[in-house]
Amino acid sequence: MYPAYAAPSDQAVRLYDELKRFLAEEVFPAEEAYERHRDEAGADDHTVPPVVEELKAKARERGLWNLFLPSESGLTQLEYAPLAELSGWSLELAPEAMNCQAPDTGNMELLHLVGTPAQQERWLRPLLDGEIRSAFAMTEPAVASSDATNIETRIERDGDEYVINGRKWWITGAADPRCQVLIVMGKTDPDAATHRQQSMVIVPVDTPGVTIGRSYPVFGRQDQHGHTVIEFTDARVPVANLLGEEGGGFAAAQMRLGPGRIHHVMRALGAGERALAMMVDRAKTRTAFGGLLAEQSAVREKIAESRVELDQARALCHLAAHTVDTEGNKGARHLIAAAKIAVPRAVLSVIDRAIQLHGAAGISDATPLASLWGWHRAMRIFDGPDEAHLTTLGRAELTRDPLFDLPPTLHDQFR
Ligand SMILES: Cc1cc2nc3c(=O)[nH]c(=O)nc-3n(C[C@H](O)[C@H](O)[C@H](O)COP(=O)(O)OP(=O)(O)OC[C@H]3O[C@@H](n4cnc5c(N)ncnc54)[C@H](O)[C@@H]3O)c2cc1C
Numbered sequence: 001m002y003p004a005y006a007a008p009s010d011q012a013v014r015l016y017d018e019l020k021r022f023l024a025e026e027v028f029p030a031e032e033a034y035e036r037h038r039d040e041a042g043a044d045d046h047t048v049p050p051v052v053e054e055l056k057a058k059a060r061e062r063g064l065w066n067l068f069l070p071s072e073s074g075l076t077q078l079e080y081a082p083l084a085e086l087s088g089w090s091l092e093l094a095p096e097a098m099n100c101q102a103p104d105t106g107n108m109e110l111l112h113l114v115g116t117p118a119q120q121e122r123w124l125r126p127l128l129d130g131e132i133r134s135a136f137a138m139t140e141p142a143v144a145s146s147d148a149t150n151i152e153t154r155i156e157r158d159g160d161e162y163v164i165n166g167r168k169w170w171i172t173g174a175a176d177p178r179c180q181v182l183i184v185m186g187k188t189d190p191d192a193a194t195h196r197q198q199s200m201v202i203v204p205v206d207t208p209g210v211t212i213g214r215s216y217p218v219f220g221r222q223d224q225h226g227h228t229v230i231e232f233t234d235a236r237v238p239v240a241n242l243l244g245e246e247g248g249g250f251a252a253a254q255m256r257l258g259p260g261r262i263h264h265v266m267r268a269l270g271a272g273e274r275a276l277a278m279m280v281d282r283a284k285t286r287t288a289f290g291g292l293l294a295e296q297s298a299v300r301e302k303i304a305e306s307r308v309e310l311d312q313a314r315a316l317c318h319l320a321a322h323t324v325d326t327e328g329n330k331g332a333r334h335l336i337a338a339a340k341i342a343v344p345r346a347v348l349s350v351i352d353r354a355i356q357l358h359g360a361a362g363i364s365d366a367t368p369l370a371s372l373w374g375w376h377r378a379m380r381i382f383d384g385p386d387e388a389h390l391t392t393l394g395r396a397e398l399t400r401d402p403l404f405d406l407p408p409t410l411h412d413q414f415r
Pocket residue numbers: 103135136137138139140143144145146147169170171172173218227378381382383384385386387388391
């Protein structure tokens with residue numbers, strides 16, 4: 001079908017301008033206080049720097065709140081894409097200031113889509129209000145978790161309760177003391193058909209038998225909200241905490257990961273733009289061997305390659321977002337996968353060039369570049385590693401009907 005995008009609504013344009021102002025007036029000036037607080041608190045501290053809560057109040061006042069969820073914001077995914085991209089300019093602060101941060105957004109989407117009214121009242125409401133945070137617990141150290149059918153954690157029914165036993169790791173957000181609830185994926189029926197064995201349950205973090213352990217660093221850097229190990233030992237929750245239907249966990253995970261992936265990709269473009277802006281600034285201000293770096297053709301080439309890669313990546317991201325709007329997550333799944341592969345790669349190569357241009361400063365914590373590189377390198381693994389998406393995409397391409405029957409060629413006689 002011919003891809004024709006609708007013009008953005010007045011509301012989307014207004015929010016874009018407002019967000020630009022918010023970044024310039026409030027978010028960028030707050031970055032130093034955020035970093036200073038985290039430096040002073042030490043790497044193992046996962047409390048939130050106060051400036052984040054201050055920014056949340058300011059963003060909400062400006063109407064920059066829950067923009068990721070169409071039913072709350074009235075925005076399409078395509079309209080949200082440039083806004084999410086802007087927030088990617090300040091990845092640690094802007095998404096959370098707007099209550100649009102992972103992994104809460106994916107959890108809110110799930111609760112919105114399949115939660116019961118009671119679950120929505122208890123957990124979705126405070127999440128939408130930014131009062132609590134949440135985590136999504138699927139990955140396990142013992143099995144290849146890029147294949148969700150491998151998950152071994154048991155969720156066994158015992159009367160009116162589910163009993164949970166298993167070990168998870170890399171559970172983002174669970175180290176933050178504000179995290180009150182986990183959405184846990186496990187097996188309710190290991191004998192069912194492969195994709196019907198899993199279910200999701202809502203587990204409050206203070207449930208007896210839930211132990212949140214160490215947080216893993218990303219390339220040596222501890223993220224504020226952490227990526228933790230979680231042990232479940234005979235943890236019991238009421239059956240009313242089942243999210244969706246029993247056996248529906250695999251399908252719900254796909255439902256959750258689609259929007260989660262595309263939103264990561266949208267924000268990544270903003271991080272890439274920031275790296276490119278830093279590269280340009282460095283080239284225009286640093287002198288080596290008698291001239292500005294910007295005068296070297298090798299440097300200009302780096303800058304030009306970066307512009308080409310980011311614009312290509314954005315085009316794919318927007319096509320995927322448009323397809324989510326017009327055909328739903330399922331219809332857009334291959335384009336989302338393509339964007340999930342292409343955008344982090346493009347952004348990583350831009351950040352890598354920016355690091356190179358910054359010399360030693362680029363690999364240290366003197367600039368945000370090193371941590372941005374680490375995050376986007378991790379993105380090629382989380383929410384499904386590149387290879388898993390490539391395998392699915394390759395299979396889809398092989399079964400796709402070509403637009404035309406191929407015209408005959410001279411070589412056909414040799415087939
Ligand atoms: C920063 C970060 C945050 C995370 N946050 C969360 C979270 O909040 N909740 C959560 O549950 N998990 C989270 N994860 C875990 C993440 O989703 C998993 O690491 C990811 O799904 C891969 O699973 P795995 O680590 O078990 O790797 P494995 O499944 O063991 O895969 C290892 C490698 O095998 C190769 N491979 C896999 N499949 C294929 C294939 N089909 N073809 C060819 N090669 C293949 C790939 O190279 C892959 O990287 C996070 C991870 C990171 C790094």
